Amino acid sequence: xxxxxxxxxxxxxxxxxxxxxxxxxxxxxxxxxxxxxxxxxxxxxxxxxxxxxxxxxxxxxxxxxxxxxxxxxxxxxxxxxxxxxxxxxxxxxxxxxxxxxxxxxxxxxxxxxxxxxxxxxxxxxxxxxxxxxxxxxxxxxxxxxxxxxxxxxxxxxxxxxxxxxxxxxxxxxxxxxxxxxxxxxxxxxxxxxxxxxxxxxxxxxxxxxxxxxxxxxxxxxxxxxxxxxxxxxxxxxxxxxxxxxxxxxxxxxxxxxxxxxxxxxxxxxxxxxxxxxxxxxxxxxxxxxxxxxxxxxxxxxxxxxxxxxxxxxxxxxxxxxxxxxxxxxxxxxxxxxxxxxxxxxxxxxxxxxxxxxxxxxxxxxxxxxxxxxxxxxxxxxxxxxxxxxxxxxxxxxxxxxxxxxxxxxxxxxxxxxxxxxxxxxxxxxxxxxxxxxxxxxxxxxxxxxxxxxxxxxxxxxxxxxxxxxxxxxxxxxxxxxxxxxxxxxxxxxxxxxxxxxxxxxxxxxxxxxxxxxxxxxxxxxxxxxxxxxxxxxxxxxxxxxxxxx
Numbered sequence: 001x002x003x004x005x006x007x008x009x010x011x012x013x014x015x016x017x018x019x020x021x022x023x024x025x026x027x028x029x030x031x032x033x034x035x036x037x038x039x040x041x042x043x044x045x046x047x048x049x050x051x052x053x054x055x056x057x058x059x060x061x062x063x064x065x066x067x068x069x070x071x072x073x074x075x076x077x078x079x080x081x082x083x084x085x086x087x088x089x090x091x092x093x094x095x096x097x098x099x100x101x102x103x104x105x106x107x108x109x110x111x112x113x114x115x116x117x118x119x120x121x122x123x124x125x126x127x128x129x130x131x132x133x134x135x136x137x138x139x140x141x142x143x144x145x146x147x148x149x150x151x152x153x154x155x156x157x158x159x160x161x162x163x164x165x166x167x168x169x170x171x172x173x174x175x176x177x178x179x180x181x182x183x184x185x186x187x188x189x190x191x192x193x194x195x196x197x198x199x200x201x202x203x204x205x206x207x208x209x210x211x212x213x214x215x216x217x218x219x220x221x222x223x224x225x226x227x228x229x230x231x232x233x234x235x236x237x238x239x240x241x242x243x244x245x246x247x248x249x250x251x252x253x254x255x256x257x258x259x260x261x262x263x264x265x266x267x268x269x270x271x272x273x274x275x276x277x278x279x280x281x282x283x284x285x286x287x288x289x290x291x292x293x294x295x296x297x298x299x300x301x302x303x304x305x306x307x308x309x310x311x312x313x314x315x316x317x318x319x320x321x322x323x324x325x326x327x328x329x330x331x332x333x334x335x336x337x338x339x340x341x342x343x344x345x346x347x348x349x350x351x352x353x354x355x356x357x358x359x360x361x362x363x364x365x366x367x368x369x370x371x372x373x374x375x376x377x378x379x380x381x382x383x384x385x386x387x388x389x390x391x392x393x394x395x396x397x398x399x400x401x402x403x404x405x406x407x408x409x410x411x412x413x414x415x416x417x418x419x420x421x422x423x424x425x426x427x428x429x430x431x432x433x434x435x436x437x438x439x440x441x442x443x444x445x446x447x448x449x450x451x452x453x454x455x456x457x458x459x460x461x462x463x464x465x466x467x468x469x470x471x472x473x474x475x476x477x478x479x480x481x482x483x484x485x486x487x488x489x490x491x492x493x494x495x496x497x498x499x500x501x502x503x504x505x506x507x508x509x510x511x512x513x514x515x516x517x518x519x520x521x522x523x524x525x526x527x528x529x530x531x532x533x534x535x536x537x538x539x540x541x542x543x544x545x546x547x548x549x
Contacts, residue, residue: 010034011539013049014549017059018516021066021502022485033508036047036537040504055244062532063516065484066500067509068451069227069491070220071397072343072376074443075254076230076237077116077149078219079212080204081445084115087144088445090294093122093132100144101136109118112201113137116145117445118153120301121411127177128153143197147408147446150299152188154197157185162197171196172263173322175304189302190320192263192519209240210249217251221542223450224511224531227253227495229441231343232293238275243286252536253286253478255495257293257343262323265331273338290496292335294344295322297351301412302378305348308382312418318350325354329361331372335356336362341496342373343397351379356388363392374494376441379425380417391437395494397439398428400458400483401447405472428458429476439490440483451487452527458483459523466524480518480526496522508538512549 001506011034019028019041031038032045032054040048045059049056081088085103090096096118104113121128126146133142133155139160145151159165166182171538175191177185188194222227233241233256256279258272272292279289297305298320303311306319311534321333332342342362344355352375359373375389403426414422432438440458442449458478461471471477480487485500492500499507514530531549534542 010052011039011049011054013045013056014057014059014064014510015046015056016513017062017512019064019502022481025500028502031502031510033358033510033535033538036508038502038504038506038508041502047104057549059512060327060531061267062549063513065511065513066486066488066492066502066506067226067511067534067536069495069500070225070441070449070451071229071374071395071439071491071494072231072399073228073449074149074230074232074445074446075216075220075228075444076209076212078445078449079214079216080209081116082215083208085113085144087115088147089117090118091122093128094142097132097136100133100142104137104140111471112138113140113142114144114201117147117149118144119408120146120148120151121408125149126187126301126412127185128154128187130154130159130184133150133186141201143201146258146297148301149446150190150302150304151195152197154186154188156186157400158197159186161200164196173320177304190298190304201501203236206243208246209237210244213240213244214249214251218542220252220449220536221536223530224513224534225252225451226509226534226536226541227255227491227497227499228493229255229257229291229495230345231257231345231443232259233257233289235271235275238278238289242278242282245282245287249286250286251541254288255290255291256287258289259293260335262331264329265327265343268335269334269338272335272340276340291343292340294328294332294342296344296346296355297321297326297348299347300416301408303416305379306350306354307348307380308350308353309421311416312417319348321351321354325357328354329358329472332358333362333365335384336371336373337366341371344373344375345377346375347377347379349382349385352378352381353385356385356392356394359392359394372494374439374495377443378427378431380421381427381431386431386434386436389431389437394436395439396431396436397441398426398427398486399441399443399447400428400454400486401442402426403428403461403472403476404457404463405467406463423473427474427476428478432478432482434542437490437493438482438486439494440486441491450527452529452531455480455483455517456488456524456526458486459526462524464524466522477523480520480523482518484517508535510535
């Protein structure tokens with residue numbers, strides 16, 4: 001006896017709640033989606049649904065909006081963190097060491113003990129000693145990345161295998177802090193130093209990386225995210241992405257920023273072109289590689305961010321430019337000429353200026369076009385440079401969760417910058433006021449991937465404890481609508497996507513929230529809202545409770 005199955009619905013209509021789109025003056029009550037696109041709103045959506053036998057989903061008074069998108073993150077790193085010792089949750093050096101010892105004992109066959117992301121502020125000046133890890137694992141190498149992924153902490157066995165001794169010179173683009181006798185301490189700053197150890201580590205298998213990407217994608221979907229900019233992809237990681245896409249194991253959309261290394265430039269240009277060609281040849285809609293990543297500088301916490309004025313704690317240093325201004329300008333122009341989108345890590349105000357100068361050079365050399373170059377992080381932006389984002393069409397990508405006076409800020413950042421300069425960090429409202437296109441990201445796993453946590457800080461400039469009471473630098477707080485737009489239409493603009501709003505023809509990527517963010521009594525409580533469901537191309541890919549809209 002054959003079973004007659006009902007036909008698949010020809011589309012979906014979400015109704016019964018508030019439907020909101022960035023930039024709209026009015027709220028809506030229904031949205032219709034079909035074939036991966038938004039079709040109509042309000043009565044037009046309802047009428048279309050009835051005429052085409054669509055599935056009607058009652059969201060029961062909840063809040064429907066475009067899905068979030070993350071303009072700067074590291075999904076593979078985040079997915080891999082679950083494979084090692086869980087050091088992120090530890091609140092003391094002793095706690096980290098104990099967790100490393102526990103993991104090593106439970107995994108006696110692991111050749112290396114590898115984990116992330118420890119809290120740098122747990123040791124004075126962020127300096128961690130190899131001998132502390134030796135107490136936990138003396139016979140096998142240990143490699144831990146700090147939360148910032150610009151710093152690592154290793155034990156003596158790892159130093160030995162990497163050949164790092166008192167006689168090892170300071171590496172190009174890196175620092176090796178030393179003890180008083182000249183021996184290496186065990187902290188590695190920036191990739192020139194970190195690479196000395198990673199060069200002797202066994203690579204992760206492709207399958208392990210594919211599994212990590214799959215976990216990361218599911219995590220993002222649970223947070224209402226459907227598109228992520230992976231902001232640092234090297235050939236090994238590209239292989240993993242290609243394998244995951246070919247196996248249909250990418251739960252959401254990813255765009256890859258292929259990494260340009262000044263130590264290998266201009267030879268890297270061919271590698272970048274080949275990498276993009278491989279992704280295009282595979283032809284999977286959830287994977288693109290349209291972007292090239294540059295590091296202009298490091299991070300304030302290491303005193304490697306490039307500043308216009310010296311560090312307060314190190315008056316002879318203004319940090320580190322990874323590329324010379326001339327080299328960066330030529331490299332940005334070169335990738336721009338091949339149609340890549342430049343994506344430049346810029347923390348310090350000098351790095352921001354150098355990044356803007358590089359984009360201006362690319363425009364001068366290659367002509368004026370809609371290139372949407374991205375400056376990521378924009379922690380310090382000199383007032384003289386804020387208008388230039390609008391003038392050059394540069395996207396200001398910020399990680400809003402960082403704009404708070406938490407322990408990291410108080411212990412490592414403010415002392416290095418001084419109070420005056422520290423109070424100018426993350427000028428989000430100022431950049432918007434100067435006409436900049438603002439997009440938001442998380443830099444996960446550096447910080448939480450949850451967009452609502454970032455929105456809560458962007459709108460309050462407060463910690464979880466609501467400190468300070470008036471908000472830190474309250475003039476830089478954003479309205480809720482502007483913060484949500486930065487995580488939706490702002491990132492869609494960055495991505496060259498027709499998405500981020502609910503205009504007919506946009507990608508039907510949606511998120512349903514438990515309540516209306518605009519009516520939350522205190523902005524710091526925005527992260528108490530829950531993601532009820534996430535929709536990619538009109539299909540539900542996550543539901544907080546099975547069957548829940």
